[in-house]
Amino acid sequence: MLEVIDLHVRYGNIEALHGISFTVREGEMVALLGANGAGKTTTLHTLMRLPPPEGPVVTKGTIRFRGADLIGAPAHEVVAAHGIGLVPEGRHIFGNLTVMENLHIATFARKDRAAIKQDLDRVFALFPRLADRKNQRADTLSGGEQQMLAMGRAFMSGVRWILLDEPSMGLSPLLMQELFRVLKELNETGTTILVVEQNAHLALRYAHRAYVLETGRIVMEGPAHELAQNPEIKRAYLG
Numbered sequence: 515m516l517e518v519i520d521l522h523v524r525y526g527n528i529e530a531l532h533g534i535s536f537t538v539r540e541g542e543m544v545a546l547l548g549a550n551g552a553g554k555t556t557t558l559h560t561l562m563r564l565p566p567p568e569g570p571v572v573t574k575g576t577i578r579f580r581g582a583d584l585i586g587a588p589a590h591e592v593v594a595a596h597g598i599g600l601v602p603e604g605r606h607i608f609g610n611l612t613v614m615e616n617l618h619i620a621t622f623a624r625k626d627r628a629a630i631k632q633d634l635d636r637v638f639a640l641f642p643r644l645a646d647r648k649n650q651r652a653d654t655l656s657g658g659e660q661q662m663l664a665m666g667r668a669f670m671s672g673v674r675w676i677l678l679d680e681p682s683m684g685l686s687p688l689l690m691q692e693l694f695r696v697l698k699e700l701n702e703t704g705t706t707i708l709v710v711e712q713n714a715h716l717a718l719r720y721a722h723r724a725y726v727l728e729t730g731r732i733v734m735e736g737p738a739h740e741l742a743q744n745p746e747i748k749r750a751y752l753g
C-alpha cells in the first residue's frame with residue numbers, strides 16, 4: 515500500500531502542500547479531487563519523485579510504498595524498482611511515432627516477452643480504437659485516442675500501480691465515460707489506480723474512495739458514494 519503522511523512540499527519559497535495525508539491500498543481505485551491550483555499535479559509529481567523545477571521539494575513528511583521510503587528515491591527508481599507509473603496531464607506521447615511504436619517503446623525495460631505480448635493483446639482489447647489505428651502516427655489521433663494511448667503505454671511498461679493526472683481533460687462527455695469505464699476495468703483486473711480529477715461527478719461514480727484537496731490541504735475524504743451525497747461536496751464540486 516501507498517502511505518502519505520503529513521507531506522509538506524514547496525516550489526522555491528512557496529509551500530504548495532501543507533501537510534497532506536492519504537493512503538491507497540493494493541487493488542483500490544482512489545480519486546484525488548480538487549479545483550485548478552489545488553495541488554493535485556504537485557501531489558503526483560511528488561509521488562513520482564520528479565526533480566525540480568517541475569517537481570517540488572519535500573520539506574517534511576513521509577511517503578511509504580509497500581514499506582519502502584520513496585522520499586529519497588529518484589523518479590526512474592520509482593518506476594523500475596517500485597512499479598508505479600504516471601500518465602501525465604497532456605499525455606506526452608511521441609507524435610511522430612505510430613501507436614504501435616509508442617506502445618513498444620514503453621516496454622524497453624522489460625524482458626518478459628510472453629507477458630508483453632499478453633499485455634499488448636489486453637491493451638487492444640480494452641481500446642479497440644487503438645488496435646484499428648496501430649500503424650497511424652500518434653499525432654493524428656484524436657484527444658481521446660491519445661489519452662487511451664497514454665494509458666496503454668503506462669500499462670505496457672509493466673506497472674500495476676498507475677497515477678493519472680486529469681485523464682478526462684478536454685474530452686467529450688461520452689469519451690470521458692468510456693475512458694473511466696476502461697479505468698475501472700483495469701482496476702478490477704489487478705491495477706491499482708490513483709486518479710486526479712477536477713470532474714468530481716465522473717470520478718466519484720467510478721472510484722472506491724476519494725480525497726478532496728483545497729489549496730494544498732485535504733479537506734474531506736471518504737467512500738466515493740458517501741462523498742457524492744455530501745451536501746458540501748454537492749455544492750462546491752457537483753454543481
Ligand SMILES: Nc1ncnc2c1ncn2[C@@H]1O[C@H](COP(=O)(O)OP(=O)(O)O)[C@@H](O)[C@H]1O
Nearest residue numbers: 525530549550551552553554555556557567568
Ligand atoms: N513547477 C512549479 N513551480 C512553481 N510553482 C508551481 C509549479 N507547479 C505548480 N506550482 C504551483 O503550485 C500550486 C498547485 O499547482 P498544481 O499542483 O499544478 O495544481 P492542480 O494540479 O491541482 O491544478 C499552484 O499554486 C501552482 O501555481
Ligand SMILES: [Mg+2]
Nearest residue numbers: 554555556603
Ligand atoms: Mg494539475
